[in-house]
Amino acid sequence: MTIQTQQYGAVTVVKPDGPLIGTDADKFKARLLEIAAETLGRVVLDISAVSYLDSRALESLVDVTQQLSASGCVLKLCAANETIRQVMMLTGVSSQFEHFEDANSAIRSFL
Numbered sequence: 157m158t159i160q161t162q163q164y165g166a167v168t169v170v171k172p173d174g175p176l177i178g179t180d181a182d183k184f185k186a187r188l189l190e191i192a193a194e195t196l197g198r199v200v201l202d203i204s205a206v207s208y209l210d211s212r213a214l215e216s217l218v219d220v221t222q223q224l225s226a227s228g229c230v231l232k233l234c235a236a237n238e239t240i241r242q243v244m245m246l247t248g249v250s251s252q253f254e255h256f257e258d259a260n261s262a263i264r265s266f267l
Contacts, residue, residue, distance in 0.1 A: 159187055167198045167263045173205040181213035188220045188231070197229025200262040204235035209243065218249050230254075234262040 157174040168191055176184060192199050201217075203209075209217075221231050234256040236244070244250040256262035 157184070159184065161191060163195075164263050166196045167200060167266050168192075168195045169200045169202055169259050169263065171202040171205060171259075174207070176203075176206050176209040176213035178210065178212060181210070181216040184213070185216035185220055189223065192220075192224055192229055192231075197224060197227065198266050199224070199229070199231045200256075200259055201231060201233050202235050202259045202262075203233060203240060204237075206240065207237070209240060211247075214243065214247060214249060218252060221252050230266075232256060232262045232265060234259050 157172055157176065157180045160171045160173070162169045162171070170188060170191060172184060188199065188201070224231050232254045235258055236255065241250070241255075244253070254265065256265065
């Protein structure tokens with residue numbers, strides 16, 4: 157899995173590419189927390205290039221969201237495919253995230 161980051165003012169957009177599973181989930185979690193610490197904690201996770209995530213990855217995303225929320229920071233999701241949206245709804249974690257159709261909408265939501 158590759159992870160791209162791009163800065164838009166005070167907002168950092170993180171875009172992983174590939175399925176988010178297994179040990180990649182742990183590495184991804186650590187990288188997200190590192191990015192949040194290096195920036196103002198305004199993070200958009202663009203998951204348009206993530207075809208699938210497993211339970212470990214979902215748990216990692218929930219952990220990151222909770223840790224960021226506790227410190228006054230925010231993780232917002234955008235561009236989730238139908239499979240990922242259904243997994244989040246079925247597992248009951250969907251309400252823990254703000255969802256947006258695209259990165260621009262998520263970025264503007266911080267204004």
